[in-house]
Amino acid sequence: MKPIYQRIADDLREQISDGTLPPGSRLPTEADLREKYGTSARSTVRQGLSLLVNEGLIVPQRPKGYFVREIRPLVYRPQSEFRRRPPEVDIYTHLLAAEGDERRPAQDIEVSIVEPTTTVRTRLQLKDTELVAVRRRTRRLDGEAYNINDSYASLSLVEGSEWMTPTDVARGTNQVLAELGKELVRALDEIYVRMPTPDEVRRLQLGPGTPVAEHVVTTYAADDSPVQVTINIVPGDRHVIVYERVKDPQDFEERPRSDWGAE
Amino acid sequence: MKPIYQRIADDLREQISDGTLPPGSRLPTEADLREKYGTSARSTVRQGLSLLVNEGLIVPQRPKGYFVREIRPLVYRPQSEFRRRPPEVDIYTHLLAAEGDERRPAQDIEVSIVEPTTTVRTRLQLKDTELVAVRRRTRRLDGEAYNINDSYASLSLVEGSEWMTPTDVARGTNQVLAELGKELVRALDEIYVRMPTPDEVRRLQLGPGTPVAEHVVTTYAADDSPVQVTINIVPGDRHVIVYERVKDPQDFEERPRSDWGAE
DNA sequence: TGATGCGCATTGACCAGACAATGCGTTCCG
DNA sequence: CGGAACGCATTGTCTGGTCAATGCGCATCA
Structure with a gap:
């Protein structure tokens, strides 16, 4: 069984790459995800999101939420x-x-x-x-x-x-x-x-x-x-x-x- | 005042770049660092270490500890x-x-x-x-x-x-x-x-x-x-x-x- | 009208734990 | 002597919280 934080990261990554979450769009909040994945601890959700942050896919913007990164080389x-x-x-x-x-x-x-x-x-x-x-x-x-x-x-x-x-x-x-x-x-x-x-x-x-x-x-x-x-x-x-x-x-x-x- | 986890990361990074911690060497354990920085919570120490991990400077090897990465391009x-x-x-x-x-x-x-x-x-x-x-x-x-x-x-x-x-x-x-x-x-x-x-x-x-x-x-x-x-x-x-x-x-x-x- | 201030949603930093997983060394037993 | 079993140190995952920082919108007030 995969750890929860990985499932969170995988699901969101999938949604980013298939366009469900287009560049610039806002991700669910930590609270949303905590509820959705039945994991009470906020740190678990944060761990999942931090994976995506370190992959350069999303950026946190306090206190507005997490957003899908837009790049324009x-x-x-x-x-x-x-x-x-x-x-x-x-x-x-x-x-x-x-x-x-x-x-x-x-x-x-x-x-x-x-x-x-x-x-x-x-x-x-x-x-x-x-x-x-x-x-x-x-x-x-x-x-x-x-x-x-x-x-x-x-x-x-x-x-x-x-x-x-x-x-x-x-x-x-x-x-x-x-x-x-x-x-x-x-x-x-x-x-x-x-x-x-x-x-x-x-x-x-x-x-x-x-x-x-x-x-x-x-x-x-x-x-x-x-x-x-x-x-x-x-x-x-x-x-x-x-x-x-x-x-x-x-x-x-x-x-x-x-x-x-x-x- | 800088957050604790950043100080931990900065100090260790410094030691890595100045050769105090050469490639391949082992870092202090989470417990050591927790004590040294007077921060009780393990998560704080881990947060600091994860910075270095994501910078590609160190790798964790369970259950042996964290090690300075060796690279050879x-x-x-x-x-x-x-x-x-x-x-x-x-x-x-x-x-x-x-x-x-x-x-x-x-x-x-x-x-x-x-x-x-x-x-x-x-x-x-x-x-x-x-x-x-x-x-x-x-x-x-x-x-x-x-x-x-x-x-x-x-x-x-x-x-x-x-x-x-x-x-x-x-x-x-x-x-x-x-x-x-x-x-x-x-x-x-x-x-x-x-x-x-x-x-x-x-x-x-x-x-x-x-x-x-x-x-x-x-x-x-x-x-x-x-x-x-x-x-x-x-x-x-x-x-x-x-x-x-x-x-x-x-x-x-x-x-x-x-x-x-x-x- | 326009500036000011207040509440609120959300993320950031941190606490104080529990139990699991995993290599490694040591001990024990056949 | 050789292999199995055990303990141990260390990191991995997760719980269930607290208080702080920060933009933003809305209400308030001059």
Whole structure:
């Protein structure tokens, strides 16, 4: 026999996924459920609801009740600096509605000098004592934070340059790096999927049960030396991460082994 | 004044991140914590611990106690079918240890004919009545499931072909599609970050607080018609998703506006 | 009319227990 | 010596409450 709190969660989850409880709608109150499932203890009902909360399906709004979460992802394109036109030819756009949605963006920029974390140090191949400069940006849409974006570079490289101004750089910080002799020609993207830290929850105002993608970009100059590490924290409930790939003509008859879009 | 259960969670989280409680180590028992924080009610302590459980930091093991989770991500490379040599030149490998780790892989394959979900139908641009074939694979490493991989294609395209055999296809199913006149030349990757469904928890034996990436690959033929949709479910605690990008010489002096590795 | 205050429904935090389930180690017995 | 039985520590499920916090609507009053 399944525990009561699980039956409650399963039943409600079912109703959410089959549309009986559409996004934005209100769930039965704890008291309703307590009665319906014949379980007197409120904690049991709460235990069931907390499952759904941690799955990111519902949010409690004291004292109004529990509501089915509404999500509306934006498109996040790590490749956007590469592409000439938005997507190749836009055979995809019918899939990805509401791009940007014409809502006005804003961002905070803050520059400081810090000791690098291990993540940053290994990727920039720094010596133990070397310091780095960091350009921290929090991006907002209609005032709501939706993305944290911290770039790190060796202090000796960017010191005194425009890279370190805490304002928008019109021609782009990559251009600044290029003028410093480090044109970025290659990048490695690592995407880690995890739950947010309490700090991230605060800065991004994340609801419960919302995972994030930690998107670490290491960029390299033509001589294969790492130049910059950027760590993006991307809330899962507000974004789809999108990449486009084309078959490289050079690498044509290689790797016939496994399925494509697989592995 | 912060609630007790939060203080408990904060203190323990701190100890985990600063190494006082290393991965694999055992936490104080509920009774210990109850005493330490002077809170009599067990439920309060449990509430605090459940926060950490849902953040994926600890796992309860009845009746042994709570333990700090150990994670060891594998590298997941959506682009692997493109690349000729493993990574470009391998200037990255020092970052990504334990690639594959020489553990022997295995997979279940299962083929069936189904009505497409909305996700699949829109991406394959199918008519309402059209059926699709699906090739479902569950991949294991040392018996442990680590990846679900379902490919969909229009039934009329693959019916009767080797694509539908529920066994490994030596030359690759992409080759089969090529022989059917649909060589795959372009792909769109969408990555959604979310909590798993109960079904995914079961199939992948996910611990609590483990988010997943839903990686949807739509592949296109040379005439821009969609051929196949593959949905990968990638557990966050076992994988890093890795992409490599190179600056396209054609698209050189474009997009100077925003930072690179940014958006 | 408009602002103020009050009640009320609902969730948040906490208390003080009970009994069940489950691994693990120890003891006991053949 | 080897296996079965038992006890024990610990978490899992659930009972049956209390008081606090918080929006919201409604009534009250200037």
